[in-house]
Amino acid sequence: MTIALALVAIVALGAGVTGVIIGRAAKSPSVPAVPAAAAGASAATRGEAASWTAGQVAASAIVACDPAMCAALHADGLPATRLLVLGTATADPLGSDVVVATLAVRNQFGTRLQSVYAPVVIASFGTGAGRIDIRAIAPDGTAAYEAALAADRRSRISAGSQLLRNPRIIVAADARNALSAGDVDPRLLMMLAALADQQQVRITAFGDPSPGASPVVPLRSVEIAALGPGAEAEASLRSMLSFIDAQRQPFQPLQAALVGSSALTVEYAAPSPLGLLGSP
Amino acid sequence: MKIMRYIRWTTFLMAAAALLLGITRVASASTTSSNTGWVRLAHLSPNTPAVDVYLYSFGNPSAELVLHHVSYGTVSPYQALAAGEYTVAMRAAGAAASTKPVLSASLTVAPGAAYTVAGLGPESGLRLEVLQDQLTAPPGEAAVRFIQASLQQHAVTVTWDGKPTVTNLTFGSVSSYQAVSPATATLHVAGESESVNSTITLAAGTVHTVVVLDGPKGLVLDNLLDAAGSDGVPAGAVATGFGGTAPRVPSPLLWLSLIGAGLLLTMVGGVGVRLVPRHRGRHAR
Numbered sequence A: 001m002t003i004a005l006a007l008v009a010i011v012a013l014g015a016g017v018t019g020v021i022i023g024r025a026a027k028s029p030s031v032p033a034v035p036a037a038a039a040g041a042s043a044a045t046r047g048e049a050a051s052w053t054a055g056q057v058a059a060s061a062i063v064a065c066d067p068a069m070c071a072a073l074h075a076d077g078l079p080a081t082r083l084l085v086l087g088t089a090t091a092d093p094l095g096s097d098v099v100v101a102t103l104a105v106r107n108q109f110g111t112r113l114q115s116v117y118a119p120v121v122i123a124s125f126g127t128g129a130g131r132i133d134i135r136a137i138a139p140d141g142t143a144a145y146e147a148a149l150a151a152d153r154r155s156r157i158s159a160g161s162q163l164l165r166n167p168r169i170i171v172a173a174d175a176r177n178a179l180s181a182g183d184v185d186p187r188l189l190m191m192l193a194a195l196a197d198q199q200q201v202r203i204t205a206f207g208d209p210s211p212g213a214s215p216v217v218p219l220r221s222v223e224i225a226a227l228g229p230g231a232e233a234e235a236s237l238r239s240m241l242s243f244i245d246a247q248r249q250p251f252q253p254l255q256a257a258l259v260g261s262s263a264l265t266v267e268y269a270a271p272s273p274l275g276l277l278g279s280p
Numbered sequence B: 001m002k003i004m005r006y007i008r009w010t011t012f013l014m015a016a017a018a019l020l021l022g023i024t025r026v027a028s029a030s031t032t033s034s035n036t037g038w039v040r041l042a043h044l045s046p047n048t049p050a051v052d053v054y055l056y057s058f059g060n061p062s063a064e065l066v067l068h069h070v071s072y073g074t075v076s077p078y079q080a081l082a083a084g085e086y087t088v089a090m091r092a093a094g095a096a097a098s099t100k101p102v103l104s105a106s107l108t109v110a111p112g113a114a115y116t117v118a119g120l121g122p123e124s125g126l127r128l129e130v131l132q133d134q135l136t137a138p139p140g141e142a143a144v145r146f147i148q149a150s151l152q153q154h155a156v157t158v159t160w161d162g163k164p165t166v167t168n169l170t171f172g173s174v175s176s177y178q179a180v181s182p183a184t185a186t187l188h189v190a191g192e193s194e195s196v197n198s199t200i201t202l203a204a205g206t207v208h209t210v211v212v213l214d215g216p217k218g219l220v221l222d223n224l225l226d227a228a229g230s231d232g233v234p235a236g237a238v239a240t241g242f243g244g245t246a247p248r249v250p251s252p253l254l255w256l257s258l259i260g261a262g263l264l265l266t267m268v269g270g271v272g273v274r275l276v277p278r279h280r281g282r283h284a285r
Helices: A002-027 A043-056 A067-075 A103-109 A112-117 A142-165 A173-180 A186-198 A231-245 B002-033 B252-284
Strands: A063-065 A083-085 A098-101 A120-125 A132-136 A169-171 A201-207 A221-225 A255-259 A263-267 B036-043 B051-057 B065-070 B079-082 B084-092 B102-109 B114-120 B127-133 B142-149 B155-160 B163-170 B178-180 B183-190 B195-202 B207-215 B218-227
Touching: A043 A067, A043 A098, A043 A120, A043 A132, A063 A067, A067 A083, A098 A103, A098 A112, A103 A112, A112 A132, A112 A142, A142 A169, A142 A173, A142 A186, A142 B084, A142 B102, A169 A173, A173 A201, A186 A201, A186 A221, A186 A231, A186 B051, A186 B084, A186 B102, A231 A255, A231 A263, B036 B051, B036 B065, B036 B102, B051 B079, B102 B114, B102 B127, B114 B142, B142 B155, B142 B163, B163 B178, B183 B218, B195 B207, B195 B218
Parallel strands: A063 A083, A063 A098, A169 A201, B036 B114, B142 B207
Antiparallel strands: A098 A132, A120 A132, A201 A221, A221 A263, A255 A263, B036 B079, B051 B065, B051 B084, B084 B102, B114 B127, B142 B178, B155 B163, B155 B183, B183 B195, B207 B218
């Protein structure tokens, strides 16, 4: 009898503990419903910022946001597990990869947002007080981040200059400038070296679908043109696409597609990783 | 007469050209060597199948390096590579031809520097790590570092000549180089459940990397000679052996062959030149 009672007690206790854990787990990444007008930005600006973040930021990145912005991001498809809700008691946005800096977030962290936590704007929407900046988080502080950014740029300049010497790479004038200035994302540089090993590559342009990004942010997309008309040129582009599609993170692009039969576009997610290339 | 003169001049010109070509090539090679680094590849992930490894040069497609069927425990000999940036990619050995190599890391080769590109960790978390290799030891000493590539033992402790050298080196990690007194002595490596002893010689001026591997019957040590002199050049070969290399780096044999051909033609031409007048003289008599 005593043993039976004890067993029942243990089962009941276990069930209770499990229920608490499940309840906490279900609640922890919750996204509070907040009126859209509460945080300063217009609904249109918030929608643009949410749409850009959902479409351009890496799928593995954690996004810090105020409750209203988090709700908009959630509505745009970001799972709650990728959102770090910045409540009024949150001390800092650390632990995330990017922070969506609405007026509420700027007011919450003041100048420390730029000077300590997130020095670089990777995209910006709207103007004035209603402006929303998407900023890359500096996990080890601004000084370390800026040093890493400068070192990365030196590596990109060196790598870009080497690609310009590659006889299998033909580069349009503007794209040439971007390569020699170190403006191109390291993932693209590494990919282009591999593609050029297999066939000739004609680069027409580098780009970055990031409105309002800081000039230090690398260009994350490239357009590669066919080397001529005809089936052979298209087959060459398809071969490159096949190579690109086979890649895994961090070299798996956000999107890669043929533009008709004459060009191929490749675009990597934001933010660009630092330190992929070695020091020159 | 005219035919003999033609042959003589042709021989001279060929000999001169071949010799010149040989000298030029050597000069070019020595120029290149000042702008060359060394790379070797190591597969040190116990449960990862064999891979083919590709190094794609950013600036010079002809400097590509391909190593086929690199399996666990394999460490390639050092390969000379032009200084510059490379993308490193891998694909499963024996995979279908349509299977594309997967980009894995980048490598910056500096002139005169040596690197080990090592696949480390378990298959699920395989990573390529670029290790800078030391090519000289402190005067009168040897230098040695350790790579823990045993999945069976989470961490190992290394004792050299009775002295603790590295403690708690965890799986997939690499120690820094340490200067040790030269000796032929026992290297003792102990994990949680296994240990191994090996008598090795660490001579003065030599630099070694000792890899701790899982063998069929327990821990195995692979003693790699990274460098054996003060010239800053890595040792040419390692005891593990290696197959399937397909480097496109020009071999010194090519230049030596050209020099040999040049010298041979010079000798032949010279002999021909000396013989022809005698013949002519004999005929003249």
